[in-house]
Structure formats: C-alpha cells, structure tokens
Amino acid sequence: MAAPIVEVRNLRKTYGPKVAVDDVSFAVERGEIFGILGPNGAGKTTTVETLAGLRGADGGAVRVRGIDTQRDPAAVRDILGVQLQEATLHDKITVGEALRLFAGFYAHPADPDELLAMLDLAEHADKQFAKLSGGQKQRLSIALALVGNPEVAILDELTTGLDPQARRATWDLVERVRDTGVTILLVTHFMDEAERLCDRLAIIDGGKVVAEGTPQGLVDGLDDDRTVVVRFAPDDVARGRELLAGLADRHPDVTRTEAAATTEVAVTGTRRVLFAVVPALAEADLVPDDVRTVTRSLEDVFLAVTGRTYQPEAQLAAAATREGDRS
Ligand SMILES: Nc1ncnc2c1ncn2[C@@H]1O[C@H](COP(=O)(O)OP(=O)(O)OP(=O)(O)O)[C@@H](O)[C@H]1O
Numbered sequence: 001m002a003a004p005i006v007e008v009r010n011l012r013k014t015y016g017p018k019v020a021v022d023d024v025s026f027a028v029e030r031g032e033i034f035g036i037l038g039p040n041g042a043g044k045t046t047t048v049e050t051l052a053g054l055r056g057a058d059g060g061a062v063r064v065r066g067i068d069t070q071r072d073p074a075a076v077r078d079i080l081g082v083q084l085q086e087a088t089l090h091d092k093i094t095v096g097e098a099l100r101l102f103a104g105f106y107a108h109p110a111d112p113d114e115l116l117a118m119l120d121l122a123e124h125a126d127k128q129f130a131k132l133s134g135g136q137k138q139r140l141s142i143a144l145a146l147v148g149n150p151e152v153a154i155l156d157e158l159t160t161g162l163d164p165q166a167r168r169a170t171w172d173l174v175e176r177v178r179d180t181g182v183t184i185l186l187v188t189h190f191m192d193e194a195e196r197l198c199d200r201l202a203i204i205d206g207g208k209v210v211a212e213g214t215p216q217g218l219v220d221g222l223d224d225d226r227t228v229v230v231r232f233a234p235d236d237v238a239r240g241r242e243l244l245a246g247l248a249d250r251h252p253d254v255t256r257t258e259a260a261a262t263t264e265v266a267v268t269g270t271r272r273v274l275f276a277v278v279p280a281l282a283e284a285d286l287v288p289d290d291v292r293t294v295t296r297s298l299e300d301v302f303l304a305v306t307g308r309t310y311q312p313e314a315q316l317a318a319a320a321t322r323e324g325d326r327s
Pocket residue numbers: 015018019020021038039040041042043044045046047157189
C-alpha cells in the first residue's frame with residue numbers, strides 16, 4: 001500500500017499552561033476527503049495549523065508526503081494549500097486580482113481563470129472583496145487555497161455562517177475539487193457535513209482522537225441497540241403507552257420503553273425489537289399513525305465515546321465560562 005500523504009503521530013501542542021492538542025494521531029491516504037470533527041475548542045485548528053508548519057509542535061511528528069513540516073515548512077509550500085478560518089483580504093482587491101496575486105507566489109500555479117470557473121466565481125472576477133456575499137468569500141478562500149496547485153488542501157470550517165443552500169453548493173464544490181485529484185483535510189464541527197462528505201474521519205475531543213473510521217463504520221461499531229418510535233393518534237396515546245410499557249417484562253428483545261414526544265413512545269431493544277412492537281400493536285388492534293426506526297448517526301458515536309451529547313457551541317460557551325472563572 002502507498003505511504004499515506006499526510007501523517008500525524010502523537011502530536012502535542014500547548015499554549016502556556018493550556019494543552020490544546022494532547023495526543024493526536026491519524027493518517028490520510030491520497031485522494032481522500034478526511035474529516036477532523038469535534039466541538040469548538042477541541043484542538044482541530046491547532047492540529048491543522050501545526051501540520052501545515054504554521055505553528056511549532058511541542059511533541060510528536062507531522063509529515064506531508066514524507067516531509068517533516070515542522071523541520072521544513074518551506075518544502076511543503078507547493079504541496080499543501082491552506083484555507084483557514086475567516087481569511088480576510090483588502091476590501092478593495094477584486095476576486096481576479098487576488099487570485100493572480102496569490103498565483104504569483106507559487107512555482108506551478110493553477111490557471112486563475114480555470115479556478116474561477118470551477119468555483120463559480122467567473123462572473124464575480126471584477127467584484128471587490130468587501131462586496132462579496134459570505135458564500136462567495138468562502139469560495140474565493142477555497143480558490144486561494146488551490147491556486148498553488150496543491151496535492152493536499154486543508155479546508156477549515158468552510159461552511160460556518162453559510163445558509164443551507166450555500167452550504168450544499170460548497171459541499172458539491174469540495175467533491176469537485178477532490179475529483180480533480182486533490183486530497184482534502186476537512187476541519188468541521190458539523191456532524192452532518194462530516195457524514196455527507198468524508199470518506200474517513202477522526203473525531204477529536206479535548207485534544208485527543210476519540211474515534212476514527214468511515215462515518216458508516218463508526219456508526220456500525222456502536223452497540224447493537226435499536227430504537228423504534230411509535231406515534232399514536234391523540235385518543236390512542238394512553239392505551240398505546242400502557243401496551244408498550246409492558247413489553248419489556250414480556251419480551252426478551254425489548255429492554256426499555258420511554259415516552260418520547262407527547263404522542264410518541266420509544267421502544268429500545270435488540271435488532272429484533274421491531275418484531276416485538278408490531279405484533280403487540282396488531283394483537284391489540286391498535287393502529288399507529290407512524291412507526292419509524294431511529295437512524296443512528298455520528299452524534300450517537302460521540303455520545304458513546306465521550307458520554308456527552310454533541311453540543312459544539314454550548315461546550316464552547318461552557319469552556320469560556322470556566323476559563324473566565326479561573327482568571
Ligand atoms: N493562540 C492561542 N493561545 C492560547 N490558547 C489558544 C490559542 N489558540 C487556541 N487556543 C486554545 O486551544 C484550544 C484548542 O483550540 P483550537 O482553535 O485548536 O480548537 P478548534 O477545535 O479548532 O475549535 P474552533 O472550531 O473553535 O476553532 C482551545 O481551548 C483554545 O481556546
């Protein structure tokens with residue numbers, strides 16, 4: 001098997017007493033979209049900035065195409081394209097000028113016009129930076145990360161602040177970039193984005209990798225519990241609750257029953273739990289309005305590995321409060 005194009009081994013990075021990255025390891029294969037997913041403050045940006053040689057590590061090793069980026073950051077300048085959070089340019093510079101300016105920094109730059117076309121920016125080439133919409137600014141920042149014709153592009157929180165339509169357009173764009181052969185390291189705190197885009201991902205929490213794999217593989221690795229949610233018409237709710245509440249005592253495949261929303265009951269058990277619920281309803285001639293099995297997601301993976309529900313913004317606020325308390 002070919003050597004990974006990106007390798008991070010036991011990376012550690014502190015800011016004074018603050019341990020931002022405690023122990024992070026992962027490897028990215030050529031051509032992948034690899035996600036670094038985690039709540040705000042987990043250490044994602046510090047990890048990629050250290051990987052890009054923009055920050056000095058306190059321990060561990062980081063390599064891009066075998067090159068140690070800590071020892072020789074200049075050697076990866078033409079290999080690695082970096083789109084960092086909140087990139088800003090001079091208000092008056094136009095899209096086309098910015099791309100041509102940045103193209104001049106590289107030995108083998110991409111054709112700015114081709115990039116403009118690929119990123120749906122051709123019609124905005126003469127627009128000044130300050131007049132661009134949020135989505136257009138994000139697309140320009142991706143274009144600037146790609147203008148050096150890199151083999152690997154780091155994209156950090158690229159859909160934060162975008163509306164749903166612009167987010168979906170950006171996701172399509174990331175896939176298009178990957179299809180041109182660029183390996184992508186995608187930093188995100190959005191679970192849906194990671195699920196939708198990443199071939200593999202590392203979930204980071206508190207400066208450590210807490211889970212790694214394909215989105216589906218991580219979900220499949222959860223324990224075998226399944227939950228069925230049954231919704232009743234308002235007149236049937238009481239009878240439905242009573243019927244299903246008794247199932248855990250009577251049926252080996254049912255472990256617990258909980259009232260979900262006002263008219264819903266959630267029944268959890270083995271993979272065969274549906275076979276317990278539907279016959280019980282049929283026997284009582286109780287026709288539900290809806291029956292659905294709960295789809296498990298990366299949020300369940302996060303809960304399973306950390307013991308906490310995934311609330312990226314709330315955790316940031318809590319951390320800020322704790323830091324405020326200390327100072
Ligand atoms: N320059 C710095 N000086 C001191 N502490 C820092 C610095 N940069 C980051 N930190 C702290 O290090 C921790 C990790 O930050 P980092 O930005 O890497 O996390 P993140 O997962 O990328 O979060 P976000 O999505 O909010 O950027 C946080 O607690 C943050 O407050």
